Amino acid sequence: MNTSMPTAAHLEKLQHLTQNYGQFSRNRAGLAYLLLLILLPIDFFLARLLPLNLTGAIFGGLLCVVSIIVWLVVRWKIADNIYQKFGVARAAQPIFDRDYLFGLLFGLAIVVLRFRFSPILNPQVPDTFNLVLPTLVIVVLIAFREYRQNGIVLGAVIVAVGIMISGGINANASNLSEAQHSLNLVVLMLIPIGFAIYAILEHLQFKSLMSELENLKTNHS
Amino acid sequence: MTTETLNPEMQTILELDRVIHEPARLVILTVCNSAEEVEFKFLETTTGLSKGNLSSHISKLEQAGYVEVIKAFRKKIPVTSFKITNAGREALIAYWNAIRGSIPN
Numbered sequence: 411m412n413t414s415m416p417t418a419a420h421l422e423k424l425q426h427l428t429q430n431y432g433q434f435s436r437n438r439a440g441l442a443y444l445l446l447l448i449l450l451p452i453d454f455f456l457a458r459l460l461p462l463n464l465t466g467a468i469f470g471g472l473l474c475v476v477s478i479i480v481w482l483v484v485r486w487k488i489a490d491n492i493y494q495k496f497g498v499a500r501a502a503q504p505i506f507d508r509d510y511l512f513g514l515l516f517g518l519a520i521v522v523l524r525f526r527f528s529p530i531l532n533p534q535v536p537d538t539f540n541l542v543l544p545t546l547v548i549v550v551l552i553a554f555r556e557y558r559q560n561g562i563v564l565g566a567v568i569v570a571v572g573i574m575i576s577g578g579i580n581a582n583a584s585n586l587s588e589a590q591h592s593l594n595l596v597v598l599m600l601i602p603i604g605f606a607i608y609a610i611l612e613h614l615q616f617k618s619l620m621s622e623l624e625n626l627k628t629n630h631s
Numbered sequence: 632m633t634t635e636t637l638n639p640e641m642q643t644i645l646e647l648d649r650v651i652h653e654p655a656r657l658v659i660l661t662v663c664n665s666a667e668e669v670e671f672k673f674l675e676t677t678t679g680l681s682k683g684n685l686s687s688h689i690s691k692l693e694q695a696g697y698v699e700v701i702k703a704f705r706k707k708i709p710v711t712s713f714k715i716t717n718a719g720r721e722a723l724i725a726y727w728n729a730i731r732g733s734i735p736n
């Protein structure tokens with residue numbers, strides 16, 4: 411760095427760069443979302459192979475847990491690669507921890523997809539095991555996170571919405587028409603499409619940020 | 632010439648915080664202010680300073696109480712991070728206000 415006084419524009423650029431880097435490295439450059447897109451169909455098809463009984467439901471739950479663990483490990487590896495190159499800059503105020511939310515949405519999507527394709531009216535499989543319980547677990551996790559980050563009001567609102575959703579799912583499980591099922595499927599398909607668009611945009615932005623940092627490094631050396 | 636005889640703008644310039652006014656330290660503090668915590672390596676990339684130079688500036692900022700040094704280990708490798716303190720943030724804001732106030736229209 412030369413010793414001349416940095417201009418306001420230069421400082422602003424550095425400020426912007428640091429903030430973006432902090433945010434993007436937290437989101438793992440969108441790559442974590444692409445991984446979700448790979449895991450989602452794999453989980454879905456594996457879940458369909460499971461028997462429709464209590465054992466199947468338990469293994470379905472385990473599958474969700476294993477997927478989330480795999481996702482977390484890969485995210486951590488991606489972050490590690492980025493950090494090894496440029497070091498860490500943690501974002502000052504994460505407004506919304508999108509990684510966490512997307513992870514939970516992922517879990518929720520699996521649960522709902524499984525519900526859509528499983529004849530859960532099979533009396534051998536309790537509804538609570540198949541759907542309502544995992545949904546409630548996910549909701550409680552989201553609520554806890556929001557309570558920690560944004561206070562009790564948001565946490566309570568999420569719990570309330572979660573209970574409503576779980577209740578609604580339970581109540582409607584037996585009387586969904588084919589048309590409603592198809593509509594559900596279309597809506598659910600929007601989740602991976604949303605992930606894909608978001609992941610691509612995020613990654614493109616991260617690429618340009620990386621090249622900016624590389625340029626900065628080259629200019630200094 | 633004493634500072635009492637100077638006009639207020641000139642006086643503001645003379646009273647600028649010398650710790651922050653140094654270009655490298657101003658850059659370091661600006662980067663630290665933009666994140667919750669930054670690692671030595673990131674500062675190296677963004678400031679372009681050599682390791683020794685960066686360390687010496689960081690020490691001055693630490694002595695002034697503007698940054699906090701956090702030493703930790705990642706995979707058994709020592710990692711040094713920096714966090715701007717409240718005093719550092721206030722000093723940076725005060726510095727900017729002083730500079731803005733002394734720029735002629």
